[in-house]
Amino acid sequence: MSGDIVILHNPVPEDAHKDEADVLIQAREISKALAELGYTPHMLPFSLSSQDCMRTLNMLVPLCVFNIVESLEGDGRLIHVACSYLDHLGIPYTGAPAEAMFLTSHKVLAKRWMLLNEIPTPEWIGHGPADPVELPLPAPCIIKALWEEASIGLDESSVVMIEGPGMLKALVEKRSEELKTQCFAERFIDxxxxxxxxxxxxxxxxxxxxAEIVFDFPEHKARIVDYRAKWDEASPEYKDTQRSxxxxxxxxxxxxxxxxxxxxxxxxxxxxxxxxxxxxxxxxxxxxxxxxxxxxxxxxxxxxxxxxxxxxxxxxxxxxxxxxxxxxxxxxx
Incomplete structure (x- = not known):
């Protein structure tokens, strides 16, 4: 088979951290694979403010877009925008549609949908008063970014024993300020x-x-795949987290x-x-x-x-x- 395939990815700055730069590795490998399959691949950073991106999409009229956009302007909550824009243009793209991309990337909305469909997920307290699930306290909890993927913002201090709602609210607010993004807490499943x-x-x-993630950690250390375990190859967390x-x-x-x-x-x-x-x-x-x-x-x-x-x-x-x-x-x- 032949035809033009655009590999759409988020722009990567020169000083990008490893988690951001990884999308370029994906794009290059996908491009190579598509060429071997007989297609003509075009790597293209996605931006609504860039005329080059819009012009290229309209000029090529690709057979399909291979969508690996993970964020827009560094914000994970905009991950679905590329899908929505391609829907607007009428260009088919790989992976989940815009609605599914939005629903899965908003962790609390995803948990609500799981609850409605009887899919087990840990109890949580979100960033607003509308959550239907109460988290029984005291309990060990993990505080996460609401939108971000790739273990962004996760470290050993993310897992805490919460004694009451006041303590929980304060810690979630503190974490949100530190990460400059909304956070929520869920029961930590040890x-x-x-x-x-x-x-x-x-x-x-x-x-x-x-695949099971096997943690060769000291007894006192929380067994989580945090940012270091995923991206810092020199760290003990990376070396002591194995896939089996x-x-x-x-x-x-x-x-x-x-x-x-x-x-x-x-x-x-x-x-x-x-x-x-x-x-x-x-x-x-x-x-x-x-x-x-x-x-x-x-x-x-x-x-x-x-x-x-x-x-x-x-x-x-x-x-x-x-x-x-x-x-x-x-x-x-």
Whole structure:
């Protein structure tokens, strides 16, 4: 097959941190894979204020846009804007539609939707008074950014024992000021952590082999994938956080339940192309969905690609299947 494919990504400044610069690694690898598949790839930073971006999209009239935009002007809450703009132009794009991208990127809205659809997720207290769930206190909690991905803002101090609502409100407000973004708190599940990646097929979706995040941490240290564990290769957190695809027969029931829940997330959140669902499992063996990532990282060293390789799927085949899902959806409309 042939045709122009635009790889749309967020602009990356020269002094960008590793989590921001990673999107360029993705874009280059996707471009290489698309070229090998016979397409003509064009890497393009997305900006509503740039005439070059708008002009290029209108001039090329691409067969499809491979959308890996993660933020706009450094703000994760604008991740859905690229999808909405492409919808406006009538250009098909890979991955989740704008509505699903917005819903999954707003962590509290996503949790509300999970609750409505009987998908287990840890109890939380958000940034406003409208949350339907009360967090029983005292309890260990983790304070997170409401919008940001890539473990931005997460470190060991994010996990705290909360004695009462006054303490919780003060800590959430303090964290919001420090990160310069809205934060919320959810009950910290002190247990095992799993990632389940999903990849579209011609007839539906395939759940790739589950991965467990194994923490080789001291007893006193909170077992979380924080910013250092994800991005700082020189840190103890990075070195002592490993991905494993090996499981014993005693995990079969749990893994089946994780797969079933991941598929439920795919259906109820209207996910497309590819996605990843992150879980924690408590000491009683009960799984809870932490987050749903509608456009997970697909760099060659990412967890998603590792799961695909575990299933015998090459990087080129991952890109081909994501693209094919977008093109088939366009043809069916």
């Amino acid at each position: 247990g095992r952590e799993f990632n389940l990646s999903l990849l579209a097929t011609t007839s539906g979706v395939e759940v790739l082999p589950p 695809f090996e499981f014993s027969s005693s995990d079969e029931v749990l893994l089946g339940r994780l797969k079933e829940t991941a598929l439920k997330c795919w259906r109820y959140f209207d996910l497309r192309g590819y996605a990843r669902v992150d879980f924690r499992v408590d000491t009683e063996g009960l799984p809870y969905v932490l987050e749903i990532n509608a456009n997970p990282c697909i760099s060659p060293d990412s967890g998603f690609v590792a799961a695909a390789h575990r299933s015998g799927i090459t990087y080129g085949e991952v890109i081909e299947r994501i693209l094919a899902d977008s093109l088939s959806a366009e043809q069916s409309t």
